[in-house]
Amino acid sequence: MHRPLTALLSLLLLLPFAVRGEEPSDTRQGVMHTSFKTLGVTLGGDLFALPVINIADPSDRIIISFDELADDHRYLRYSLTHCDASWQPEGLVDTEFLDSFNEGTVDDYRYSRATVVHYVHYTITLPNEQVRITQPGNYLVRVYDERDPDDTLLQARFAVCDFTAPIGVTVSSRTDIDTNDSHQQLGITVDTHNLSLDDPFNDLCIVVTQNGRHDNEVILTTPQRVNGSRVIYEHLRPLIFDAGNEYRRFDTSSVNYPGLGIERVTHDTPVYNALLYTDTPRATQSYLYDSTQQGRYLVRSTDTSDSDTEADYVLTHFTLQMPPLAGADIFIEGDLTDRRFDPVSHMVYNHATGCYEQSLLLKQGAYNYQYLTVPNGTDGRGLTAPVEGDKYQTVNQYTVKVYHRPRGTRFDRLVGITTITSGT
Numbered sequence: 001m002h003r004p005l006t007a008l009l010s011l012l013l014l015l016p017f018a019v020r021g022e023e024p025s026d027t028r029q030g031v032m033h034t035s036f037k038t039l040g041v042t043l044g045g046d047l048f049a050l051p052v053i054n055i056a057d058p059s060d061r062i063i064i065s066f067d068e069l070a071d072d073h074r075y076l077r078y079s080l081t082h083c084d085a086s087w088q089p090e091g092l093v094d095t096e097f098l099d100s101f102n103e104g105t106v107d108d109y110r111y112s113r114a115t116v117v118h119y120v121h122y123t124i125t126l127p128n129e130q131v132r133i134t135q136p137g138n139y140l141v142r143v144y145d146e147r148d149p150d151d152t153l154l155q156a157r158f159a160v161c162d163f164t165a166p167i168g169v170t171v172s173s174r175t176d177i178d179t180n181d182s183h184q185q186l187g188i189t190v191d192t193h194n195l196s197l198d199d200p201f202n203d204l205c206i207v208v209t210q211n212g213r214h215d216n217e218v219i220l221t222t223p224q225r226v227n228g229s230r231v232i233y234e235h236l237r238p239l240i241f242d243a244g245n246e247y248r249r250f251d252t253s254s255v256n257y258p259g260l261g262i263e264r265v266t267h268d269t270p271v272y273n274a275l276l277y278t279d280t281p282r283a284t285q286s287y288l289y290d291s292t293q294q295g296r297y298l299v300r301s302t303d304t305s306d307s308d309t310e311a312d313y314v315l316t317h318f319t320l321q322m323p324p325l326a327g328a329d330i331f332i333e334g335d336l337t338d339r340r341f342d343p344v345s346h347m348v349y350n351h352a353t354g355c356y357e358q359s360l361l362l363k364q365g366a367y368n369y370q371y372l373t374v375p376n377g378t379d380g381r382g383l384t385a386p387v388e389g390d391k392y393q394t395v396n397q398y399t400v401k402v403y404h405r406p407r408g409t410r411f412d413r414l415v416g417i418t419t420i421t422s423g424t
Contacts, residue, residue, distance in 0.1 A: 027087045027140050028214070030338030031066070031154040037119070037313070038299060038363045039066045039338065041156045047298055050399065051158040052417055053127075055136050062158045064124040064141060065308070067112075067363065073120045075146045076106035076153070080131060083138040084412045085205040085403040086219060087157070092411055097135040104130040106143070110309050117271055117313035117361075126158070136162045136414045137403075164194040165402050165416035173392035173422075175240050182390035184422050186239040190402050193229040195415060198407055200226045205403040205412065206233060210241050210396055211294040214339060215372070215382045243394045244384040247292040247334065247368035250276055252314045253302045255364065265314075271361070272314045278355065279320045279371070283389035294397045295334040297367040311364040320356040320371055324349045325386060327376045330356050334369040341374055341382065395423045 031039055042063050043049040053060040068074065081089050082097045094102040108123040124141070127133045141156040168189040175185035188206060197203045206220040218238045223231045233239065250261030255272045258265050263275045304310035318332060330347040331337070337345035337360070347356035356371075372382030384390055402416035 025089055027081075027083060027089070027155065027157075028338070028340060029155055029157045030340055032152050033154070035069045036154050037067045037069060037361065039154055039156060040064070040299075040335075041158055047296060048293070050417065050419065052414075053133070053158070053160045055133075055160050055162045062126045064126070064156045064158075065122065066143075066154060067119040067121050069117060069119050069313070071118050073109045073111075073122075076122065076143055077103055077146045077149070078106060078124060078141050078143045079103050080126075080133075081140040081142065082135070082411055083140050085138070085207055085401075087138055087140065089140070090411045096410070097137070098132060099134050100130060100132040102131070104128065105146075112309050113306075114304075114310060115312045116267075119313070121308050124156075133160055135411065136160045137412055138414065159401070159414050159417070161414040161417050163416060165404070166191040167400055167402060167416045167418045169398065169400050169418060169420040171396075171398060171420055171422045173243070176235055176237070177240060180392050182243050182385070182392060183240050184243050184392065184394075184396060186233075186241070186398060186400075186420075187235075188233040188239070188400055190231040190233075190416065191229060192231055195404055196406060197404075200231050203404060203406075204231060205405075207401040207403070208239065209399045210244075211247075212335070212339065212397075212399075213295070213333070213382070215341065215374075215380055216241065241396070241398075242384050243390045243392045244396065245282055245370070245388040245391050245394055246288070246290040247295055247370050248279065249290070249292060249366070249368055250274075250316075251366045252316065252362065252364045253300045253366060255312060255314065256303060260366075272312060274314045274316045276316065276318055279318070281320075281322050281387045281389075283385060283387065285389065287391035287393045289393070289395070292368050292395070294395075295339070295368045295370070297335050297362075297365050299363050299365040301364045307364070313361050313363055315359055316362045317359045318347070318357065318369075319353075320347060320387070321354060322356065322387070323354070324351075324356075325373065328373050328386070329376070330387065331372050331374060331382065332358060332360070332369050333372045333382060334367070336360065336362060336367050336369055341372075341380060347371070393423060395421060397421050 041051045112119045170187040175183045208218040251259035266273045301307045301311035331341045331345040371387040373386040403412040404415045
């Protein structure tokens with residue numbers, strides 16, 4: 001066979017593998033096995049703080065906690081991956097971001113006590129003596145059983161920041177497309193005088209999230225203008241967000257009586273059951289303020305002394321009464337579903353009751369949630385308008401992160417982060 005033809009055939013054989021290699025990795029935070037529940041990632045256990053370490057503060061610690069529904073513990077391990085601004089692995093050698101081996105054992109575990117549902121509660125604290133971090137950026141933690149290291153049980157995200165780029169953010173309901181109607185618009189200014197920028201129009205990457213959601217996350221690589229050391233992102237269409245509505249709430253802190261949003265609690269073997277009051281769409285209703293935690297939850301049992309190991313699991317039933325939506329799916333969104341659109345969070349329509357329904361096995365606590373609509377054939381962005389409505393007065397929390405990849409380096413550095421809350 002002629003050499004040119006041989007080379008061409010070899011290239012054609014390799015093409016499918018090259019294409020597959022370009023597919024983005026699934027780095028979403030969440031559990032991959034149904035036996036794992038209640039994944040939480042906090043800065044020092046603070047529910048309201050972003051899971052971001054200040055690289056200059058040696059006392060900062062990330063706390064990753066989760067449960068496995070089981071009678072006995074597993075021998076679990078974890079490893080870290082340094083990711084770029086869009087949470088894709090950067091292919092770094094471990095020594096480029098760690099001053100240690102890239103593997104740790106999960107030695108901190110406790111068994112549940114006096115619960116109907118038995119589980120093991122695990123905790124990972126980072127950094128630690130086994131794993132020492134040296135660089136800012138995004139970090140993905142992969143947890144696996146030491147007997148099957150290729151099977152990922154869960155993934156958790158956190159970040160390390162050097163805070164060299166101060167950020168100024170404004171948020172307003174007076175947007176470029178409407179005024180005091182259904183949207184909120186951000187303006188962002190990054191002070192880069194501490195950074196060595198070769199090209200301020202291309203050297204920074206800005207990531208904006210609303211209430212911790214990833215489906216409507218915005219990534220900006222080009223500013224609107226540059227004024228000296230100030231890089232400015234204003235009057236940009238991607239920075240106009242649907243305003244949404246306040247999150248809905250319920251509370252299962254006690255299994256002895258129904259809490260907020262709960263119609264009744266029953267003990268139907270083998271688990272406790274909590275039936276939420278039937279929800280209805282709020283799109284056409286007037287805005288009503290409510291103090292929420294923008295989709296978070298707090299594990300809590302008022303009948304015990306240690307919620308981590310004595311709070312029980314409750315099968316929680318959601319019902320949304322409305323006609324079926326054509327060409328779209330409805331999902332429960334919030335930290336309670338790891339903010340994923342999947343079969344666990346998917347609401348199923350029951351024609352007999354005229355309602356969308358779903359049940360989640362959740363640890364006792366105070367929860368936020370909302371219903372997002374995802375039209376078929378779209379990019380997977382959830383819409384608040386069909387069920388929750390978009391109210392310009394809604395209190396939303398926006399997080400802005402700034403990444404910089406200096407010339408000659410191979411990874412995105414997190415150089416600034418801040419949050420702003422609308423309506424405050």
